[in-house]
Amino acid sequence: MPDLMPPRRERLEILGEVNSPSFVPWIKRHSGRLGLEASAFSVAPGRIGVTVAGQPDLIDALEVGCLLGPIDVWVSAIDRAPVADLI
Amino acid sequence: MRLNASSPWIPLALSGDIPNGTVIPATLCSKPIAIWRSQSGQVNANGNRCPHRGMRLSHGFVRGETLSCIYHGWRFGQDGACQHIPAHPDVVPPASINCGPLQVAEQDGVIWVAEDQVESQPPRLDGLKPLRSLVFCAEPEAILTASGGTEVDLGVEATLAGTRICLLLQGQAPAETLCLVLVDQATSPKACAEISRALEGIRRRAEGETEKRGAA
Amino acid sequence: MIDAWYPVGLISGLTREGRETLLMEQPITVRAGKTGKPEVVTADGRSLPIVERFGHVWTSLGTPEKDLFTIPEADHPERVLVDVGVVRVKCSPLRAVENFLDIAHFPFVHTDILGAEPHTEVEKYDVKIREEEDEVWATKVKFFQPQAAKSAEEGITTEYMYRVPSPTSSVLYKTCPPRPGEWDVICLFVQPLTETLCDVWPWMALFDEDTSMTDLIHFQQLIFLQDRSILENQIPARLPLDPGMETPTRADLTSIAYRRWLKQHGYTYGAELVAQ
Structure with a gap:
């Protein structure tokens, strides 16, 4: 069993036509599927923000899934930035 | 015609139908499933659809105590949880990535599968x-x-x-x-x-x- | 999607009586006309537009906005052009393309030919939708292979580029051992018969002076028949445009970019809109 890569905490900003009510529940479900913690959702016109924590490759997988998302959204880009842990 | 009136256990194969290290498809009340036997002889059952991209797991291969999907080699344990993703070998897959494990019992030469958690044993086939x-x-x-x-x-x-x-x-x-x-x-x-x-x-x-x- | 160009036959396979086939559920006949030029006619006698390119006859049930895509690399005079021949697959035409874009399956589906354990890791690569050409491109794709091409002698790390220039066509460029710096070109042209049935027409333009045409064809057919057993056993049959019931990872980026591009254009023939 490989060593667990150090978990990361990142802020994802999902941009585009993303304001369908289906999208936040979709992101919650999909991050749960990937074993990621998803929190601190923010919704503004044209952007959804979420903080996720977990293995880096699985955060990549969440980004990949969100690039498509449910049928009624169009994601034009996803910005990512590390979030420092509060000590 | 009542086929399985009282018991949640559904008989879906004979022990001899599934040698060590093999997997077969079956249907559990209209739901496609895969039944497999590990190298050590343990029978397992789960949904017949890989959570990665939907390939039928009954086309996969059994290696040791795990079942692997033939498409990208995603590997599942007897608890249904994904253990290894070959394209990303350093990832420790979370238990949330799983193939929908089902309860199995092997008794009297018959393999029984139940959809939900069952406390009881399958019906006996005495004689x-x-x-x-x-x-x-x-x-x-x-x-x-x-x-x-x-x-x-x-x-x-x-x-x-x-x-x-x-x-x-x-x-x-x-x-x-x-x-x-x-x-x-x-x-x-x-x-x-x-x-x-x-x-x-x-x-x-x-x-x-x-x-x-x-x-x- | 009705206005796109689709392959419907081999130029070398045309006959006067013609071949009856389907394009998006419309019966059509593909034949050599009186002058020898290809003709495609619908059941109610409508003549469809034709392009002859890459050894195949292409047509459309609608009105294509632009000419069929080109592959300049394939025009090199020393290239060996290989018509592989049609394979019918009971799957969505979009699934056939998605599988062609995927490399993570090489060690498992094409074991000891295009890949082998333990060399299963898929490293990061680049994918983008090129705005001007309106095509999906994946570049800097690398994979270690024991026997990359019929002309390869030992294992090498092969570099790839993938391109999707139309909804059911894909072009793969791979490093060419006998000609460093050049790319071998392998194409999959998919004819949608229905949303869950397609005819796949593989085609290649290679630098390979040594392998016989028969061996080149057999090699590509073998690869494709291995893929067919996957394609006919995926759930759901149509290509999901919502991956909610799947688990795509970074290795699947080309497939996801293809699905995004289909979604952007409303190319939904053979697609599933809601996660099943």
């Missing part, structure tokens, strides 16, 4: 031993009629070649019924052979009847 499994292109009702037997909880009891037999029936698809044939424990090899031959007669009659009804 019977497995003979073979067959798929009939027929409805259970037609098999009942063709066998000249009586309906019981899990299928049909009948007499064939002078011997008591029991057919456990499970619909797999319209006009497709899985039939696990059990015979009296004391049945001789010669009688078993006669029963096998007589089963072909039942099959022909049942399939003919189903075809007639289908055409009507």
Whole structure:
């Protein structure tokens, strides 16, 4: 069993036509599927923000899934930035 | 026709149908599943769809105590949880990535699968031993009629070649019924052979009847 | 999607009587006309537009906005052009393309030919939708292979580029051992018969002076038949445009970019809109 890569905490900003009510529940479900913690959702016109924590490759997988998302959204880009842990 | 009235356990294969290290498809109340036996002999069952990209897991391969999907090699343990993603070998897959494990019991030479958590054991098949499994292109009702037997909880009891037999029936698809044939424990090899031959007669009659009804 | 160009036959396979086939459920006949030029006619006698390119006859049930895509690399005079021949697959035409874009399956589906354990890791690569050409491109794709091409002698790390220039066509460029710096070109042209049935027409333009045409064809057919057993056993049959019931990872980026591009254009023939 490989060593667990150090978990990361990142802020994802999902941009585009993303304001369908289906999208936040979709992101919650999909991050749960990937074993990621998803929190601190923010919704503004044209952007959804979420903080996720977990293995880096699985955060990549969440980004990949969100690039498509449910049928009624169009994601034009996803910005990512590390979030420092509060000590 | 009631096929599995009281028990949550569904009989879906004979032990001999699944040697060590193999996987087969089956249908559990219209839901496609995969049943597999690990290298050490442990039977397992789960949904027949890889959570990665939807490939049928019954086309996969058993290695040691795990089942791998043939498409991208995603590997699942006996608890259904993904253990390894070959394209990303350093990832420790979370248990949330799983193939929908089901409860399995192997008893009296029969493999039973349950959809939900079950406390009880499968029904006992006292005095019977497995003979073979067959798929009939027929409805259970037609098999009942063709066998000249009586309906019981899990299928049909009948007499064939002078011997008591029991057919456990499970619909797999319209006009497709899985039939696990059990015979009296004391049945001789010669009688078993006669029963096998007589089963072909039942099959022909049942399939003919189903075809007639289908055409009507 | 009705206005796109689709392959419907081999130029070398045309006959006067013609071949009856389907394009998006419309019956059509593909034949050599009186002058020898290809003709495609619908059941009610409508003549469809034709392009002859890459050894195949292409047509459309609608009105294509632009000409069929080109592959300049394939025009090199020393290239060996290989018509592989049609394979019918009971799957969505979009699934056939998605599988062609995927490399993570090489060690498992094309074991010891295009990949082998333990060399299963898929490293990061680049994917983008090129706005001007309106095509999906994946570049800097690398994979270690024991026997990359019929002309390769030992294992090498092969580099790839993938391109999707139309909804059911894909072009793969791979490093060419006998000609460093050049790319071998392997194409999958998919004819949608229905949303869940397609005819796949593989085609290649290679630098390979040594392998016989028969061997080149057999090699590509073998690869594709291995893929067919996957394609006919995926759930759901149509290509999901919502991956909610799947688990795509970074290795699947080309497939996801293809699905995004289909979604952007409303190319939904053979697609599933809601996660099943």
